[in-house]
Amino acid sequence: MTDSKFIMAPSILAADFTILGKQIKAVEKAGAPYLHIDVCDGVFVPSISFGMPVIESIRPASGLFFDVHLMITQPEKYVEEFARCGADGITFHLEATEDPNAVIDLIHKCGKRAGISIKPGTDIEEVLPYLKSVELVLVMSVEPGFGGQKFMDGAYDRIKRLREYIDANHLNVIVEVDGGIDKKNAKKVIQSGANAIVSGSAVFDKGSIIRNVRKFIKIAEAIEAKKADQK
Secondary structure: OOOOOOEEEEEHHHOOHHHHHHHHHHHHHHOOOEEEEEEEEOOOOOOEOOOHHHHHHHHHHOOOEEEEEEEOOOHHHOHHHHHHHOOOEEEEEHHHOOOHHHHHHHHHHOOOEEEEEEOOOOOHHHOHHHHHHOOEEEEEOOOOOOOOOOOOOOHHHHHHHHHHHHHHOOOOOEEEEEOOOOOOOHHHHHHHOOOEEEEOHHHHOOOOHHHHHHHHHHHHHHHHHHHHHHO
């Protein structure tokens, strides 16, 4: 069963690793249920981030849902290890494997939630056949691999199309969006159909982490309140 309410998932790709534990606690205090963990291999994407040792080291310090996003080639080789290190959900890229169904099955076999992600240039139609088998679909609104990029406006239509397909087929799938999301465009992202937002720079780069996270949550709450009033 997936989460029905809005999910804020701060990405530690933008965190200060000299005080990572402290910043994770701030995220938790602010009310974000997820912690987004971007794993980049330098092959599928040009950058290299971090891997199993980081996840394993922070797992005992946090009760947050570890939303692990694998931006790596042949994710099937590493799913079991990421599950062992403390991932709660594992999202892989459709473009990174020859057998997406096998990766989904492996994630579920490890007792974890499965997510599937697509790059901005991948047609939405390509991911639709897999939505009946996953708990989450991640729409990249920037080219994956680097933090701090500008949101690509073409993502709005992609989010909307996914939401329409999911609702029309009565699927219980979270629509998560990652890349360039800030407090200026978050409202439109949610209104387009997203119920989970990943943000790194807008959470960790400026001001209070707690205040930044709560601003995103308030934006989502205001949208939900307006919907309730219209019923």
